[in-house]
Amino acid sequence: MYRLFHILCLLAACLLLAVSCKRTDAERARILKIYNWGDYIDEEVLMEFRDWYKEQTGESIRIIYQVFDINEVMLTKIERGHEDYDLVCPSEYIIERMLKNDLLLPIDRNFGNTPDYTKNIAPYIREELDKLSQPGMSTNDYAVAYMWGTAGILYNEEFVTAEEASTWDCLWNPYYKGRILMKDSYRDAYGTAIIYAHTKELEEGTVTVEQLINDNSPEAIALAEKYLKELKPNIAGWEADFGKEMMTKGKAWLNLTWSGDAVWAIEEAEAVGVELGYEVPVEGSNIWYDGWVIPKYARNVKAASYFINYMCRPDIALRNMDTIGYVSAVASPEILEAKIDPELDTWSDLSYFFGPEADSVQVDPVQYPDYSVVKRCAMIRDFGDRTELVLEMWSRVKGDNLNISILILIFAVFGLLFFWIVYQRVQKYKQKQKHRRRRKKLKRGL
Numbered sequence: 146m147y148r149l150f151h152i153l154c155l156l157a158a159c160l161l162l163a164v165s166c167k168r169t170d171a172e173r174a175r176i177l178k179i180y181n182w183g184d185y186i187d188e189e190v191l192m193e194f195r196d197w198y199k200e201q202t203g204e205s206i207r208i209i210y211q212v213f214d215i216n217e218v219m220l221t222k223i224e225r226g227h228e229d230y231d232l233v234c235p236s237e238y239i240i241e242r243m244l245k246n247d248l249l250l251p252i253d254r255n256f257g258n259t260p261d262y263t264k265n266i267a268p269y270i271r272e273e274l275d276k277l278s279q280p281g282m283s284t285n286d287y288a289v290a291y292m293w294g295t296a297g298i299l300y301n302e303e304f305v306t307a308e309e310a311s312t313w314d315c316l317w318n319p320y321y322k323g324r325i326l327m328k329d330s331y332r333d334a335y336g337t338a339i340i341y342a343h344t345k346e347l348e349e350g351t352v353t354v355e356q357l358i359n360d361n362s363p364e365a366i367a368l369a370e371k372y373l374k375e376l377k378p379n380i381a382g383w384e385a386d387f388g389k390e391m392m393t394k395g396k397a398w399l400n401l402t403w404s405g406d407a408v409w410a411i412e413e414a415e416a417v418g419v420e421l422g423y424e425v426p427v428e429g430s431n432i433w434y435d436g437w438v439i440p441k442y443a444r445n446v447k448a449a450s451y452f453i454n455y456m457c458r459p460d461i462a463l464r465n466m467d468t469i470g471y472v473s474a475v476a477s478p479e480i481l482e483a484k485i486d487p488e489l490d491t492w493s494d495l496s497y498f499f500g501p502e503a504d505s506v507q508v509d510p511v512q513y514p515d516y517s518v519v520k521r522c523a524m525i526r527d528f529g530d531r532t533e534l535v536l537e538m539w540s541r542v543k544g545d546n547l548n549i550s551i552l553i554l555i556f557a558v559f560g561l562l563f564f565w566i567v568y569q570r571v572q573k574y575k576q577k578q579k580h581r582r583r584r585k586k587l588k589r590g591l
């Protein structure tokens with residue numbers, strides 16, 4: 146009887162637990178957890194998603210929105226599996242890594258009566274992302290591009306000419322010592338160093354930018370380390386997201402940054418009378434693509450895929466672009482029309498992105514690079530299990546690890562301090578002994 150009572154209690158406890166878990170699941174189904182780059186969305190657009198989702202599905206949703214500013218920080222959280230984000234926004238080489246490591250869920254594009262806006266993504270970008278596909282896994286089934294752009298040099302026109310900024314050489318010029326801000330992104334820094342180290346070979350056409358930025362051989366790692374260490378004295382700081390603001394205040398003259406940050410900074414600076422420019426160096430650079438993916442630990446895949454779809458609505462894409470400065474992967478005619486500025490005196494070939502009718506258009510070349518710029522750039526690929534080696538090199542360059550000479554100095558200082566304290570104590574002891582002996586002598590004399 147007693148035993149039966151115990152079993153019943155246990156069953157009741159299990160039932161209660163199951164019911165409470167069920168409730169938690171139901172609550173979680175009304176939450177959408179997004180992990181995105183900082184400064185990478187129009188906040189009103191984000192808030193309006195709730196109403197749109199309700200209109201489309203009849204369901205209410207609450208958004209939990211968190212931000213990161215370094216790809217690897219986000220990746221570590223996903224790899225550890227401690228976070229149940231429904232949506233994250235990595236760059237291409239991280240998407241490739243996530244695909245390889247089976248960290249993603251396919252995106253369901255069955256939106257019922259809602260149109261599938263993801264079809265608005267430029268075919269050019271789909272093709273680029275397709276290069277990251279893994280056996281049996283097409284990237285475009287697992288990722289929808291969000292924003293894209295180039296890495297280049299943002300410069301203050303008062304101190305740097307466009308000609309100087311149009312080669313990576315300016316970063317190594319001692320004249321700019323302490324005037325340069327570098328994006329705290331090891332793949333951008335690595336690629337830049339390797340490209341610059343091979344300026345001659347690139348001119349001769351014996352190597353390509355794509356080969357260089359994706360070379361992780363021991364020789365390439367050592368070469369990048371050498372060049373980055375030479376560059377270090379010129380660097381005023383490694384910035385995650387504050388470089389654009391420092392540039393608008395004239396606190397730095399050069400900034401290795403991404404085109405979207407450059408667009409934002411150029412506009413903000415203009416308002417306060419600081420003139421900034423942006424160049425993608427002639428040697429070549431990387432062209433990057435950030436995309437929405439659903440991690441395998443996601444708990445609200447329905448809302449996640451609706452959010453991705455919403456981001457691809459041309460009007461939403463335009464509002465995001467206007468707020469953050471970056472360029473949407475959506476390539477619809479209304480976007481091209483909104484971006485044409487008849488006052489510009491540059492005409493670009495954007496047919497690769499918008500189609501043949503856009504072969505000579507007046508569109509901001511910092512946002513949308515001319516085809517000639519795209520041709521000298523390449524996409525960063527995952528370094529696989531050699532990533533660790535490159536990251537170790539990166540921390541040696543940045544000095545995250547304690548330098549051996551600093552360690553010796555610390556030991557020497559503490560050693561000296563120790564001997565000095567011991568010496569003082571010995572002296573004191575000797576003096577005490579002397580006094581004691583003198584007192585004893587005096588006593589005996591009395």
Ligand code: SPD
Pocket residue numbers: 182183184185236386403433435
């Ligand atoms: N402030 C948001 C910046 C996001 C830019 N992503 C670029 C990644 C380049 N690898």
